[in-house]
Amino acid sequence: xxxxxxxxxxxxxxxxxxxxxxxxxxxxxxxxxxxxxxxxxxxxxxxxxxxxxxxxxxxxxxxxxxxxxxxxxxxxxxxxxxxxxxxxxxxxxxxxxxxxxxxxxxxxxxxxxxxxxxxxxxxxxxxxxxxxxxxxxxxxxxxxxxxxxxxxxxxxxxxxxxxxxxxxxxxxxxxxxxxxxxxxxxxxxxxxxxxxxxxxxxxxxxxxxxxxxxxxxxxxxxxxxxxxxxxxxxxxxxxxxxxxxxxxxxxxxxxxxxxxxxxxxxxxxxxxxxxxxxxxxxxxxxxxxxxxxxxxxxxxxxxxxxxxxxxxxxxxxxxxxxxxxxxxxxxxxxxxxxxxxxxxxxxxxxxxxxxxxxxxxxxx
Amino acid sequence: xxxxxxxxxxxxxxxxxxxxxxxxxxxxxxxxxxxxxxxxxxxxxxxxxxxxxxxxxxxxxxxxxxxxxxxxxxxxxxxxxxxxxxxxxxxxxxxxxxxxxxxxxxxxxxxxxxxxxxxxxxxxxxxxxxxxxxxxxxxxxxxxxxxxxxxxxxxxxxxxxxx
Numbered sequence: 001x002x003x004x005x006x007x008x009x010x011x012x013x014x015x016x017x018x019x020x021x022x023x024x025x026x027x028x029x030x031x032x033x034x035x036x037x038x039x040x041x042x043x044x045x046x047x048x049x050x051x052x053x054x055x056x057x058x059x060x061x062x063x064x065x066x067x068x069x070x071x072x073x074x075x076x077x078x079x080x081x082x083x084x085x086x087x088x089x090x091x092x093x094x095x096x097x098x099x100x101x102x103x104x105x106x107x108x109x110x111x112x113x114x115x116x117x118x119x120x121x122x123x124x125x126x127x128x129x130x131x132x133x134x135x136x137x138x139x140x141x142x143x144x145x146x147x148x149x150x151x152x153x154x155x156x157x158x159x160x161x162x163x164x165x166x167x168x169x170x171x172x173x174x175x176x177x178x179x180x181x182x183x184x185x186x187x188x189x190x191x192x193x194x195x196x197x198x199x200x201x202x203x204x205x206x207x208x209x210x211x212x213x214x215x216x217x218x219x220x221x222x223x224x225x226x227x228x229x230x231x232x233x234x235x236x237x238x239x240x241x242x243x244x245x246x247x248x249x250x251x252x253x254x255x256x257x258x259x260x261x262x263x264x265x266x267x268x269x270x271x272x273x274x275x276x277x278x279x280x281x282x283x284x285x286x287x288x289x290x291x292x293x294x295x296x297x298x299x300x301x302x303x304x305x306x307x308x309x310x311x312x313x314x315x316x317x318x319x320x321x322x323x324x325x326x327x328x329x330x331x332x333x334x335x336x337x338x339x340x341x342x343x344x345x346x347x348x349x350x351x352x353x354x355x356x357x358x359x360x361x362x363x364x
Numbered sequence: 365x366x367x368x369x370x371x372x373x374x375x376x377x378x379x380x381x382x383x384x385x386x387x388x389x390x391x392x393x394x395x396x397x398x399x400x401x402x403x404x405x406x407x408x409x410x411x412x413x414x415x416x417x418x419x420x421x422x423x424x425x426x427x428x429x430x431x432x433x434x435x436x437x438x439x440x441x442x443x444x445x446x447x448x449x450x451x452x453x454x455x456x457x458x459x460x461x462x463x464x465x466x467x468x469x470x471x472x473x474x475x476x477x478x479x480x481x482x483x484x485x486x487x488x489x490x491x492x493x494x495x496x497x498x499x500x501x502x503x504x505x506x507x508x509x510x511x512x513x514x515x516x517x518x519x520x521x522x523x524x525x526x527x
Contacts, residue, residue, distance in 0.1 A: 090408070
């Protein structure tokens, strides 16, 4: 019954709230504030990554409508690209958005790193973020094979040679991933299962956890802000003020994506042919360029299997250090450790950018 | 509604009126832009999802089918073939006459079966029965007769065309 002085809206809200506890959720949502300062721009990049991930889910489901894994995969992608209305656009949006998402995740990661947002109590945010980046890379690697054109065939062939260098278990791991000694329709089939079932099942709960942590702890302030007295710091509520700005950023991202996807449609190469030689100038996607170039450079210093094992070892140690940084540079009292972490980050950026540039240079 | 009446009372400050007008204009422009965005995305997605249907409708626009060597079909038997996108029957009756009918039951779309020993066309789904010469619905749930095609038996083929 609608009591006196209460509108239907209030009554409906109470009805839902009593059963679902919406007001607790709303209170949790209102709690978060966003610091306002000169570096606030970097706070957008996690949201942009999230938006592009949603685009991936949406366009991915649309591609799933016509994609056929296995022996038919190239033909089905050819059909999507050339026969279905706007299929080229949806495929192009999926590929472009994948690349933009990798880019925005990397920007997000480095901004978190240099603003020291991994420090106590945000260690789990950093760890879950690193796991999300890892899964996103596997998304990229597995998705790249699905059209089964020349480039995807050789990229997968080369990529799966890397685990072979692991002593003892390497070849077995590679064969299990590949589904046999060669890249075939079995490889596409299992990469497809990975890409559309296994990886989303891992990614989504982890993403939920990551976002819940951000909501719980709020955005971290960079050390320069933390140094200011509390009355000089400015904040804005996340709900709805910053969310509104976030959505504006999403609109900008959508426009950039629409422009790129329609003006530079993603190409489909020739169907893979196990007997054809690798095309000249073949190179990995930009986000895999740096590790490939590092392995190549290391191979010239330490030729043969020694170099490969050394390379993999070096990567493993480097990534482990990067992941464990919150336990080295723990909080604002870190002092020297904080500075060391900063230099380590600079070395990582220079190394990544440098080897990427060298990689593209040597391809040319 | 009462709050609106209060705001519109004379004596309200002019800039408040102006603020309200720009707010309304902003909301209208925003809604229009939102609708334009939605339409710009919904149209390609609709066309993408509707692609097979458009391909099917161009295939079903076919007016004539040539069935090679079908003139050799023995009397009292049937040849199932595709007319455009849907199944159809070419029946050579025991009395030597020919008939071609759609094989799609007019009740709920199951594919029907020619039964020469019963001299009828039967649908196994809900027991509909049709006349194998005319396609007329004889008994059971079918509301309409089966669609009938023209048959011309040639030297090396049978030509089936829409009436």
